[in-house]
Amino acid sequence: MAMNTPRPLSGFPELLPAQRMVEQQIIDGLRRTFELHGFAPIETRAVEPIQRLTGGGEIDKEIYAVRRLADLGDSGNDDAEGGLGLHFDLTVPFARYVLENAGRLDFPFRRYQIQKVWRGERPQGGRFREFTQADIDIIAKDVLAFHHDIEVARVMGEVLAALPAQVPALRLQVSNRKLLQGFLTGIGAPDVAGAMRVIDKLDKVPTEVIGDLLRTDTGLCAEQVKVCLEFAGIRTTDTSFVERVRALGVQDPALEEGLGELAAVLEACADLAPGRVSVEADLRIARGLDYYTGTVFETRMLGYEALGSICSGGRYDSLASDGRTTYPGVGISLGLSRLLIPLFADGTLRASRNVPSAVLVALADEESRDATNLVAQALRARGIPTEVSAAAEKYGKQIRFAQRRGIPYVWFPRTAPESEHEVKNIDSGEQVPADPDTWLPPAQDLTVAIDAAPSTAE
Amino acid sequence: MAMNTPRPLSGFPELLPAQRMVEQQIIDGLRRTFELHGFAPIETRAVEPIQRLTGGGEIDKEIYAVRRLADLGDSGNDDAEGGLGLHFDLTVPFARYVLENAGRLDFPFRRYQIQKVWRGERPQGGRFREFTQADIDIIAKDVLAFHHDIEVARVMGEVLAALPAQVPALRLQVSNRKLLQGFLTGIGAPDVAGAMRVIDKLDKVPTEVIGDLLRTDTGLCAEQVKVCLEFAGIRTTDTSFVERVRALGVQDPALEEGLGELAAVLEACADLAPGRVSVEADLRIARGLDYYTGTVFETRMLGYEALGSICSGGRYDSLASDGRTTYPGVGISLGLSRLLIPLFADGTLRASRNVPSAVLVALADEESRDATNLVAQALRARGIPTEVSAAAEKYGKQIRFAQRRGIPYVWFPRTAPESEHEVKNIDSGEQVPADPDTWLPPAQDLTVAIDAAPSTAE
Numbered sequence: 054m055a056m057n058t059p060r061p062l063s064g065f066p067e068l069l070p071a072q073r074m075v076e077q078q079i080i081d082g083l084r085r086t087f088e089l090h091g092f093a094p095i096e097t098r099a100v101e102p103i104q105r106l107t108g109g110g111e112i113d114k115e116i117y118a119v120r121r122l123a124d125l126g127d128s129g130n131d132d133a134e135g136g137l138g139l140h141f142d143l144t145v146p147f148a149r150y151v152l153e154n155a156g157r158l159d160f161p162f163r164r165y166q167i168q169k170v171w172r173g174e175r176p177q178g179g180r181f182r183e184f185t186q187a188d189i190d191i192i193a194k195d196v197l198a199f200h201h202d203i204e205v206a207r208v209m210g211e212v213l214a215a216l217p218a219q220v221p222a223l224r225l226q227v228s229n230r231k232l233l234q235g236f237l238t239g240i241g242a243p244d245v246a247g248a249m250r251v252i253d254k255l256d257k258v259p260t261e262v263i264g265d266l267l268r269t270d271t272g273l274c275a276e277q278v279k280v281c282l283e284f285a286g287i288r289t290t291d292t293s294f295v296e297r298v299r300a301l302g303v304q305d306p307a308l309e310e311g312l313g314e315l316a317a318v319l320e321a322c323a324d325l326a327p328g329r330v331s332v333e334a335d336l337r338i339a340r341g342l343d344y345y346t347g348t349v350f351e352t353r354m355l356g357y358e359a360l361g362s363i364c365s366g367g368r369y370d371s372l373a374s375d376g377r378t379t380y381p382g383v384g385i386s387l388g389l390s391r392l393l394i395p396l397f398a399d400g401t402l403r404a405s406r407n408v409p410s411a412v413l414v415a416l417a418d419e420e421s422r423d424a425t426n427l428v429a430q431a432l433r434a435r436g437i438p439t440e441v442s443a444a445a446e447k448y449g450k451q452i453r454f455a456q457r458r459g460i461p462y463v464w465f466p467r468t469a470p471e472s473e474h475e476v477k478n479i480d481s482g483e484q485v486p487a488d489p490d491t492w493l494p495p496a497q498d499l500t501v502a503i504d505a506a507p508s509t510a511e
Numbered sequence: 512m513a514m515n516t517p518r519p520l521s522g523f524p525e526l527l528p529a530q531r532m533v534e535q536q537i538i539d540g541l542r543r544t545f546e547l548h549g550f551a552p553i554e555t556r557a558v559e560p561i562q563r564l565t566g567g568g569e570i571d572k573e574i575y576a577v578r579r580l581a582d583l584g585d586s587g588n589d590d591a592e593g594g595l596g597l598h599f600d601l602t603v604p605f606a607r608y609v610l611e612n613a614g615r616l617d618f619p620f621r622r623y624q625i626q627k628v629w630r631g632e633r634p635q636g637g638r639f640r641e642f643t644q645a646d647i648d649i650i651a652k653d654v655l656a657f658h659h660d661i662e663v664a665r666v667m668g669e670v671l672a673a674l675p676a677q678v679p680a681l682r683l684q685v686s687n688r689k690l691l692q693g694f695l696t697g698i699g700a701p702d703v704a705g706a707m708r709v710i711d712k713l714d715k716v717p718t719e720v721i722g723d724l725l726r727t728d729t730g731l732c733a734e735q736v737k738v739c740l741e742f743a744g745i746r747t748t749d750t751s752f753v754e755r756v757r758a759l760g761v762q763d764p765a766l767e768e769g770l771g772e773l774a775a776v777l778e779a780c781a782d783l784a785p786g787r788v789s790v791e792a793d794l795r796i797a798r799g800l801d802y803y804t805g806t807v808f809e810t811r812m813l814g815y816e817a818l819g820s821i822c823s824g825g826r827y828d829s830l831a832s833d834g835r836t837t838y839p840g841v842g843i844s845l846g847l848s849r850l851l852i853p854l855f856a857d858g859t860l861r862a863s864r865n866v867p868s869a870v871l872v873a874l875a876d877e878e879s880r881d882a883t884n885l886v887a888q889a890l891r892a893r894g895i896p897t898e899v900s901a902a903a904e905k906y907g908k909q910i911r912f913a914q915r916r917g918i919p920y921v922w923f924p925r926t927a928p929e930s931e932h933e934v935k936n937i938d939s940g941e942q943v944p945a946d947p948d949t950w951l952p953p954a955q956d957l958t959v960a961i962d963a964a965p966s967t968a969e
Contacts, residue, residue: 058833059611062595065558067608069615070551070622077542077552084535088867089891091898093528094535098641099557099597099627100523103580118583121631122561122574122596137520138580139557150525153517157527159865159916161901164528169557173579183556198901200880375516407617409546422658433547440549443619443656458617 064176065183066390071404071459072397074501075217076185079393080167082215083187087165090208092189095164097146099171100137105149115141115172139171143188143386148373151192151380160380161193161201167389181390187212190384192372197381199314202348202368203321206332209364209385213352214326217503219402220392222328222355225364226335229315229348232298233339235308236284240277247271252285253339287336291323292316294334311347318348346370350385354392363392405502406459409438411494412476413455414464416442421466428466428474431489437499439464455479461498464489522634523641524848529862529917530855532959533675534643537851538625540673541645545623548666550647553622555604557629558595563607573599573630597629601646601844606831609650609838618838619651619659625847639848645670648842650830655839657772660806660826661779664790667822667843671810672784675961677860678850680786680813683822684746684793687773687806690756691797693766694742698735705729710743711797745794749781750774752792769805776806804828808843812850821850863960864917867896869952870934871913872922874900879924886924886932889947895957897922913937919956922947 061067068076084094106116117139140146143166151158167187176182189208191201206227213223233252237245248271255263264282267273273281280301287297295312315334322332340349345367352364364387372382396402414429416422425441432439440460442451448465455463456479464487465475476492477484493499519525526534542552564574575597598604601624609616625645634640647666649659664685671681691710695703706729713721722740725731731739738759745755753770773792780790798807803825810822822845830840854860872887874880883899890897898918900909906923913921914937922945923933934950935942951957 059563059607061611062556062558062560065556067556068554069612070553073552073554089894089896091866091868091896093866094531095528096526096531098520098523098525099629100520100641102520105517116580117577118580119575119577119597120583122576123631125576125578139577149517153519154527159912163866163898171557173581183558193901201901408549408551408621410549436547438547438549440621443651443659454617 064174064181066181066394068397069407071407071501072402074404074409075397075402075503076389076393078501078503079216080187080389083167083212083387084165086208086212086215087189090163090204090211092163092165092208095147095150095166096168097140097143097150097166099139099169101140101146101149103136103138106138106141106145115174117171117173141172142170143168143186144190144372144384147188147190147192148380151373152375155194155375155378155380161191161197163189163191165189181394184388184390187387187389188366188384190372190382192380192382194378194380197368197383199317199347202314202383203318205366205383205385206318206348206350207321207325209350209366209387210322210325210330210332212387213364214330216329217402218329219504220354220396221357221401223330223363224353224355225322225330225332226338226351226353226362227315227318227322227332227348228334228336228338229311230339230345230367231307231311231347232315232336233284233311235305235311236298236301236303237281239303239305239308240273240280242277242281243272244270248273248281249339250341252281252337253341255285255337285337288333290331290333292319292334294336298336314348340365340367344369344371348383357395360391360395363388401504403504404459405504406461408440408458408460409501410440410458410460411437411498411500412439412462412464413451413458413460414439414441414466415448415451416445417466417468418445421445425466428464428489432464432492435490435493437494452477452479462494520640522632522639524639524852526855527865529865529959530860532862532867533855533860533961534847534851536959536961537674538645538847541625541670541845542623544666544670544673545647548621548662548669550621550623550666553605553608553624554626555598555601555608555624557597557627559598559604559607561594561596564596564599564603573632575629575631599630600628601626601644602648602830602842605646605648605650606838609831610833613652613833613836613838619649619655621647621649623647639852642846642848645845645847646824646842648830648840650838650840652836652838655826655841657775657805660772660841661776663824663841663843664776664806664808665779665783667808667824667845668780668783668788668790670845671788671822674787675860677962678812678854679815679859681788681821682811682813683780683788683790684796684809684811684820685773685776685780685790685806686792686794686796687769688797688803688825689765689769689805690773690794691742691769693763693769694756694759694761695739697761697763697766698731698738700735700739701730702728706731706739707797708799710739710795711799713743713795743795746791748777748789748791750777750792752794756794772806798823798825802827802829806841815853818849818853821846859962861962862917863962864919866898866916866918867959868898868916868918869895869956869958870897870920870922871909871916871918872897872899872924873906873909874903875924875926876903879903879926883924886922886947890922890950893948893951895952910935910937920952 119137171183237248242248251266264278267278287294338351347368349367351362366385368383370381371379373380416425429439429441463477467474473486476487577595695706700706709724722736725736745752796809805826807825809820824843826841828839829837831838874883887897887899921935925932931944934945
């Protein structure tokens with residue numbers, strides 16, 4: 054196919070092979086942790102009826118509609134295709150999947166889902182039009198016990214703690230809707246929901262402006278504003294937030310319940326990975342307009358705070374409902390692209406080589422290709438990724454070819470039955486006799502390592 | 512979110528968790544084989560400019576166009592969004608990716624790519640609107656040696672041979688464009704391309720009709736038609752096709768070259784997996800309108816021939832070109848959804864359980880949850896997927912819960928420091944003392960097995 058040289062599409066990031074190998078390793082790590090905790094994998098189709106995506110309400114500009122090209126000109130043809138759009142998260146499709154398959158699932162149902170999602174928004178720092186999310190949710194019929202809130206926090210905490218050491222430290226910030234809601238009720242706020250929405254903007258808007266908004270838009274008096282801002286400023290890495298809230302002297306049953314739940318989450322996550330993942334109670338966190346009803350999560354990457362939260366979620370009293378049965382749920386969504394792409398872009402995360410191959414088998418001449426292939430097959434049979442030189446060029450050139458790709462070993466097959474095979478370590482230059490049926494590279498060379506060295510020798 | 516009970520969308524298949532676990536295992540197997548051969552993973556964005564998808568030519572009805580919902584009413588707004596469509600294969604995006612990143616890739620470049628693709632066609636047996644493909648390609652600058660044709664055949668052959676034993680036997684059918692093209696040239700066919708297109712329909716259209724078409728539409732005489740049909744009827748599992756072609760007495764240099772290449776592919780794949788994957792020369796295979804120039808592949812699944820080819824590909828002299836450099840390539844695409852979904856539908860492929868968990872840790876009472884979680888953590892720390900009972904119901908009920916999910920073991924934590932933990936094998940009913948720091952289930956119970964038993968105990 055003849056083409057002009059194409060240019061990247063803004064908001065649709067693509068990775069180079071070395072970066073994709075790092076992403077794959079990280080995804081494999083997530084899957085391992087999720088499955089160790091009994092979370093089952095699902096994938097949902099990329100499209101949903103637009104009606105479902107918009108919740109039957111107002112049309113959302115961020116949705117990508119999908120139509121057969123032949124039907125694009127026809128207006129009013131939406132029904133023929135069902136009026137489809139690309140999903141913008143994994144929660145709406147999961148809720149639909151649960152309703153559709155409720156009779157074939159066992160509850161509480163734990164699932165993980167790692168997929169692309171699409172949003173038609175303006176691309177900007179950390180925001181993409183196509184990106185990968187990794188979601189876990191636990192969903193039950195009618196009632197979901199609180200201990201599952203602790204469970205998802207713990208599982209996602211373990212996932213974050215197991216990220217490569219090059220990923221900057223992460224701060225999992227937890228709060229509970231009942232806390233802020235109960236507190237606002239307890240101080241007699243006239244518009245609790247409005248005040249929650251204002252307080253949720255605390256990390257984007259100066260505190261004085263928030264104070265003004267609370268007064269003018271939500272009808273709080275000066276004393277109420279003061280105590281609200283004191284409450285929202287509470288941030289602790291242990292359960293001492295409980296005493297600090299109590300010191301404000303506000304009484305409310307929901308507030309008490311929220312304090313107990315949040316303290317339980319903090320305690321369960323205390324031993325995660327000190328220095329790598331810190332967990333803290335942060336009473337500002339309210340998750341804006343989302344329909345959370347209890348525990349809420351956000352996550353910041355230290356040094357990359359401008360990205361916003363890279364891992365968010367919480368508890369819904371009703372993740373899905375078909376009118377007869379209600380499905381409460383709790384879940385967290387890791388923004389994998391939002392986390393990784395800035396780290397690829399600034400070189401924080403990179404692979405030790407550009408190909409999976411640990412060994413390049415050198416080719417003496419084209420006539421030896423079959424025998425050379427047998428050496429490669431012997432190595433592969435023992436799990437060593439191996440490629441054979443494309444052409445029987447001078448050995449120096451073949452070695453430089455391996456170097457350019459970051460392949461750590463070059464294998465020289467024996468040239469006569471009585472001679473020996475030899476293998477050269479590109480890094481050290483050392484070359485030793487070796488048997489293709491027994492030789493193994495050190496474990497750190499067997500698979501692609503993260504950031505052991507620059508990804509090319511150039 | 513309150514919703515009506517949703518119905519599946521025709522042509523957009525979704526898997527149950529147990530099926531997805533099987534698909535994941537199979538994809539992991541593909542990745543392992545591809546990477547052992549040095550193929551690097553890439554993913555491309557889901558969308559391409561429509562102009563690129565249509566090759567600048569006529570608009571293809573099978574393409575799904577993608578537009579921001581807010582822009583759907585506007586005609587002539589294509590440029591604002593670049594006029595995007597969902598990719599319908601992985602070849603067009605790969606060609607574009609190579610051109611876009613040519614300066615950052617080392618050639619010959621081996622890549623694998625496992626992704627969803629979308630086609631707006633009528634859903635019917637084995638045809639979907641959203642489906643997963645697994646592609647491998649090797650691409651070079653200017654010249655790609657023939658031995659890479661053998662390499663991709665061999666790698667995909669190994670992949671097919673490593674599929675679960677429940678997958679029916681597969682027949683990899685290979686031919687070479689040069690053969691049919693050279694043969695038609697050698698007999699003096701006036702319209703070689705037209706005759707190739709007609710012969711390609713041999714598996715859908717009766718032979719007599721093909722004969723008539725060759726006469727009426729491509730200008731062959733009766734004697735030429737006869738020898739053509741004899742040629743196209745040649746199918747051998749070894750290199751004896753060479754003698755049978757030569758016996759037809761047609762001379763042509765391209766024919767000779769094709770015979771040599773095809774014989775080399777057959778020889779290299781002879782030892783793959785007798786009984787599981789057979790490889791044969793099938794001289795009818797021409798791959799219709801595709802731009803192949805040498806080796807061509809198709810694959811049939813025995814007993815499922817109506818699905819058509821589940822794994823196809825071949826050699827392009829120009830997979831991509833930017834006007835200055837031409838990139839020849841050779842590749843094969845495995846239609847993973849087309850292969851797996853019929854086997855899920857008829858129960859040929861199923862998982863031994865519905866969740867990853869190998870162990871359910873029973874809960875004596877809610878007060879023991881923390882201690883019970885520690886047992887689960889000890890098991891997970893040694894790679895055993897484990898979940899804890901959601902509620903402290905009677906043990907009989909907890910055991911039935913495990914049974915329903917197909918979890919093979921239930922763990923009963925000790926109730927006092929001086930008592931012992933016990934583990935029950937659900938299948939045998941045997942219950943024995945066990946230590947969470949040393950106990951291991953048999954390997955076949957550790958991960959989900961394929962079709963060891965029906966997926967539920969009901």
